[in-house]
Amino acid sequence: MFEPEPSTEAAITEVLVIGGGMTGLASALALSRNGASVTVVERAREFGEVGAGLQMAPNATRILQRWGLLEKARAIGVQPRHLIFRDAISGEELTRQTLGGEFEKRYGAPYIVIHRSDLHRILLDACREAGVTLVTDAAVTSVETVDGRATARVASGAVYEADAVLAADGLKSRMRREVSDDEPVISGFVAYRGTVPITEETPQDDLENVVVYLGPNCHLVQYPLRKGELLNTVAVFKSPSFERGEEQYGGVDELQNAYVDCVPAVRNALANVGLEVRWPMYDREPIENWITGRMVLTGDAAHPMLQYLAQGACQAIEDAATMQDVTRGTVFPGEGSGGGVDVDAWDDALREFAERRAPRTARVQRTARVWGASWHVSGIGRTLRNLLFASRGDGNFQYNDWLYLPVADEG
Template identity: 70%
Template sequence: MTNDSASTNVLVVGGGMAGLAGALALKENGADVTLVEVAPAFGEVGAGLQMAPNASRVLKRWGLLEKALDVGVKPKHLVFRDAVTGEELTRQTLGGEFEERYGAPYVVIHRSDLHRILLEACQEAGVTLVNDVLVQKVETDGEKARAYTSKGNVYEADAVLAADGLKSTLRAGVANDGPVSSAYVAYRGTVPITPETPAADLEDVIVYLGPDCHLVQYPLRKGQLLNTVAVFKSASFERGEEQYGGVDELETAYAGCVPAVQEALKNLATGIRWPMYDRDPIESWVAGRMALIGDAAHPMLQYLAQGACQALEDAAVLQDATRGHVFTGAGIDPRGWEAAFSQYNKDRAARTARVQRTARIWGESWHVDGVARVLRNLLFKSRADNNFQYSDWLYGRNEPGVPAEVPAVAAKGSLVEA
C-alpha cells in the first residue's frame, strides 16, 4: 500500500480474538473487510481459555464449533475447592442437563488454537489481512471514516471496528480513562500429561480458592496438556512493578495451601507473569463511524472466564444489528451504520458492564480469609449440582445482547449481583 488511501467497507483494527470475530461476522454479512494488525505476524500468546456455552453457541452459529471440539476438551465438571483444606465446596456437571439447557457445550481450548480457527475462517471467507500496521487515530468525515497509521497510510472505510485491546489507543475517541490495576498477577503454564501426572481431576476444571490467591487446572488438546494458572495478590505489582525478578512472592502466596496446590506450582512458566487489569464500564462505545469491540470496549478480570466469550458475543450481536440496518435484501446501505452501531451499543453495553462488575466481586469472594472465608464456603456448599440460579444470567439465551439461536431458558437470578 502507498501513502494514498485504501478503501474498504469495514476496517478492523486489531487481530486478536475480538478483531477476528468481528471481521468474520461482518464478512459473512457481505462486507468487504480489511483487518490490520500491529504485530508482524498473527498469533496469540497465553495458555488455555474456557469457552462457556454463551460463546460456544456463537462458534456453532458460524460452523466452527466442531473445529474447536476437535482440538479442545469438554470437561466433565467445574469443581471449586478450598485451597487451605482441600475440601470440595461445590461442583457443576457440564454435560447432560447443563449442555441441553444452554444449547452448547462447555469447552476448554488453547488460546492459540481458538485464534487459529478464527484466523483460518477469516482467510477462507476472504477477509483482507494486513500486518505491521499501527493505527493511531480514526476520524469520521460525513459517511466515511479515515484511519491514520504511523507510517502515513490512510485507510478509508464506511465503518471502523476498534479491537485494539485493553490498552486501546482508539478508545480515547469515546472515553478519557485508563486501565485499572487489580493488585493481582497471574503465572501460567502448560505441561504434557504423562503417566506420572496425578490422575485425579484430569477430566475437570478445578479451581482452588485461597486467601489472596487461587489456582486453576484443566486439560487441553484432547487431554495431552495440563493447563495451570496461579493468581495471587502481589506487593510488587501494587508498587507498580509489572514484572518481578524472582518467584518468592509466588511461593509465599501459596505457602498455606494443600500439597496438591503447591505441587501444581511446578507446572508454571515463571519467566513472565501477567498483571491483571480491567477498566471501568462505559456507556458509549461509538464515535461517529467507529465502534469498540472486545477488550477495547469492556476489558474484564478473569474470574468469570468471560473475556473471549464476551468478544464473541459482541461480534454475533453486531452481525445481527448490521444485518438489519446495513446489509439488507436490497444490498448494502452504507447510511445504516449509525443505526447499526447504536443498536449494537444498546444491546451490549449494559450486559458487558454487568459482567465486568460481577467479575470484580466474584474475584473478591474467591480471595477472602477468616470469617468471610467460612461464610463463603458455607454458601458454596449449600449449592447443589445442577442448580442453575447462579449461571442462567450469564450462560442463558434470553439475556439482552445474547444471540438467541434456540429457545430461551428461564432466568432465576445472578451469580453475585453487582
Template identity: 55%
Template sequence: MAELYSPILYPRSTLLGMSKCDLDNGRVFVVGGGIGGLATALGLTKSGCSVTVVEQAGEFGEIGAGLQIGPNATRILDSWGLLDKVANIGVLPNNIVMRDAISGEEVARLPLGEAFRERYGAPYVVIHRTDLHAILLQACREAGVDLVTDVRIDRVDVGDAGTSAVASDGRTFDADVTVGADGLHSVLRRTIVGDEPVPSGYVAYRGTVPIENVPEHDRKLDDVVVWVGPGWHLVQYRLRAGKVLNQVAVFESPGFLRGDAEFGGVDEFRAVFAGCHPQVRSALEAVGTDKHWPLYDRRPADFWGEDRLVLTGDAAHPMLQYLAQGCCQALEDAKTLEILVDDADTAVQWRTVLEQFTESRIPRTAEVQTKARMFGDICHARGVNRVLRNELLSHVNGTDLYDYADWIYGGPVLDLLKSRSLTGV
C-alpha cells in the same frame, strides 16, 4: 456434534443460511487481529460486508494459554460452523469444581454434562488461545477477509461519508465504518473514552505442560478445577484433546500493596502459596516462573464511540478473568454486530447500527465486568468470610447453580438467535 447443542434454540441450517444484505455501504475496517477482531471480521463478512483487518505485529497470532468458552460463546461458534473444530481440538470438561486451597475440600461443583447442554443449547469447551485464534484466522481467510500485518493505527478520522484510519507510517485506510478491536491498551480507546487501565494488584503465572510431566492425580483431570485461597487461586484443566495441562496461578501481590514499582516476582509467588494444600503445592511445581502478568481491567464505560467508529472486545470492556468471559463477550460483540447489520435495510445506516449495538452491549458487558470483580472477591475470601463461603456453598446442589448461571450463559444474544429461528429468518 449434533448431540452437543439444542436445535430447538436455533436450527444450524437457519443460522448458516441467513440472508445477506445487499450493502451499499459495507466497507468495514477492523483495528486489531486478535480473537475479537477476527470474530468481528468473520461475522460482518457473513452479513455481506467487505472487511479489512490490520494487525500491528508482523504476523497474525496469539500468546497465552487456555481459554474457557461458555455456551453463550460456543453457540456463536456453532452458528459460524466452527464448533466441531473447536471441540475436536479442545476439551469438553465434565464439571467446574471449586476446592478450598487450604483444606482441600470440595466447595462447589457445576455439572457441565447433558443437562447443562440441554439448558443452554451448547457445550462448555476449554481450548488453547492460539488454537481458537488459528481456527478464526483460517475461517476469515476462507471468507475473503483482507488480512494485513505490520500496521499500527495512530488515529481514525471520522467524516460524513466514512472513516480514514491513519497508520504510523503514513498510510491511510478508508472505509465506511471502523471497529476498534485493539485490546486492553487500545490506542483508539484513548481518544474515544480517555481512561487508563486499572491495576487489580493481582499477578498471574500461567502456562501449559505435557500431561506426562504432571503429578499422577492431575493426569486424568476431566474437570475445570479452581483451588481458591485467601488472596489467591489456582485454575487447572486439560487442553489439546487432553494432551497438556493448563495451569494459572493468581495472587494478590504484597509488593503492589506496599506501593513497590516492581511487584509480583518469584519470591512473592512462592511465599504466598507456601501454606496451601500439598496437592496445590505439587501442581505449582509445573507452573513456569520465567514470566508473570499483572492483571488489569477498566471501569465500565458508557460510551464506545458513535457515527462510524466503535470499540469492541477488550478495547471496549476489558475484564478480570474470574468469570472466564473476556473471550466470550468479544464473541457476543461480534455476533451482535453481524445480526444488526444482517437485519438492516439494503443500505446499512451505520449510525443506527452502532447505536443499537452499544445500547445492547454496554449494559451486558458492564454487568459482566462488575460481577467478575465480585466473584474474584468471593474466590479470594479470607478469615471468617472464607468459612462462610464454604459453608453456604456446601448446601447448594450442583444443578441448582444453573439458576445462578442463567444470566451469563443466556443473555441478549441468545434472545436474538431464538427470535431469528422462531420467525424463520
C-alpha cells in the same frame, strides 16, 4: 507470514477492524458472513495469540456453532466433565457443576476448554476462507470521520477509508482515548501461567475436569487441553510489587509465599507454571459511550474484565455476533448478499450495537470483581464463603442462567 500493507493511497473497505486478536477476527468473520468487505489491520508482524488456556462457556460456543466452527473447536479442545471448586487450605470440595447432560441441554451448547492459539487459528482460517483482507505490521494512529466516512491512518503512512471502523485493540486501546480519558484499573493480582505435557507421572485426579482452588489472596486453576495431551495451570495471587506499580518482577518469592499455607496439590502445581512472564490483572470501569463518529469500540477495548467469570473471550464473541445481527438486513441486505451497503444505516447500527452490549458487559465486569473478591477472602469471610458454596447442589443453575442462557436479542 508477513502480509504487506497498502501504499499511502487510501485503501477502500466497507469495514476496517483494528486489531487481529480474538475480538478482531471474530468481528471480521461475523461481518463477512453478512457480505461485507472487511479489512483487519494488526500492529504485530504476524497474527497470533499468546497465553495458555481459555474456558469457552455455552454463551460463546453457541455462537461458534452458529458460525459452523464448534466442531473444529471440539476436535482440538476438551469438553470437561465437571467444574469443581475446592478450598485451597483444607482441600475440601465446596461445590461442583456437571457440564454435560442437563447443563448442555439447558444452554444449547457445550462447555469447552481450548488453547488460546488454537481458537485464534480457527478464527484466522475462517477469516481467510471468507475473503477477509488481513494486514500485519500496521499500527493505526488515528481515526477521523468526515461526511459519513471514516479515515484511519497508520504509522507507516498508509491510509484506509471505511464506512465503519471497529476498534478491537485491547485493554490498553489507543482508540479508546477518542471516547474516554479513563485508564486501566490495577487489581493488585497477577497470574503465572503454563502448560505441561500430561504423562504417567502427572497426578491423574481431575484430568477430565476444570478445578479451581480458592485461597486467601490467591487461587489456582487447572484443566486439560488439546484432547488431554496438556495440563493448563494458572496461579493468581495478590502481588505487593504489582500494587507498587511493577508489572514485572524479577523474583519468584512472591509466587511461593502466596501459596505457602495451601495443600500439597496446590503447592506442587506451581512447578507447572512458567516463570519468565507474569500477567498483571487489570480491568476498567464500565463506560456507556463506545462510539465516536463511525468508529466503535469492541472487546477489551470497550469492556476489559477480570478473569473470574472466564468471560473475556466469550464476551468478545458475543460482541461479534451482535454486530452481525444489527447490520444484517439494515446495513447489509442479508447473508451472502455480496455487499449493497447502505451507509446511512451505519449510524443506527453502531448505536444499537452499543445499546445492546454496554449494559450486559458492564454487568459481567462488575460481577467478575465481586466474584473474584469472594474467592480470596480469609477468616470468617472464608468460612461463610465455603458454607455458601457448599449449599449449592450440582444441577442448580441459578447463578449461571443470566450469563449462559440466550439473551433476548441473540440471533
